[in-house]
Amino acid sequence: MAPDDRERHFNLHTTPEVMAGVYANFATVSHSDYEFTLTFSRVDHEVEADEVPGVVVSRVSLSAKAMQELIAAMQDNVSKWQTREGIKRLPETRPDFRDQ
Known part of the structure; x- marks a missing residue:
């Protein structure tokens, strides 16, 4: 078996604080010649002013290859x-025996 053909398992460790995550309701993506940067923020969409207040909660920089893999995983x-949500909305296909 070639080294690239072996199945790899990741054993990742984190703290409870990092595992809890952060809430974001807005994100931006930027890039340079070397990397992509995802900036996640929490903004107040209810404000009707021209300037919307918010706070950056996390920022992640990725290589182009990692970004492509992230996009594929997200898709x-x-x-x-979408499939699961579509199944939830299907009409019942069997008769409802409670009505008899």
């Missing part, structure tokens, strides 16, 4: 979510 997960 896969959104597709699975």
Whole structure:
């Protein structure tokens, strides 16, 4: 088996604080020649002023390869979510025996 063909398992460690995550309701993406940067923020959408207040809660920089893999993983997960949501909305296919 070639070294690139082996199945790898990641054993990642984190703190409870990091595992809890942060809430963001706004994100921006920027890039340079070397990396992409995702900036996640929490903003107050209810403010009707021209300037919307907010706070950056996390910032992540990725290589172009990692960004491509992230996009593929996100597309896969959104597709699975859409399928599950679509199934929830299907009309019942079997008769409802409670009405008899």
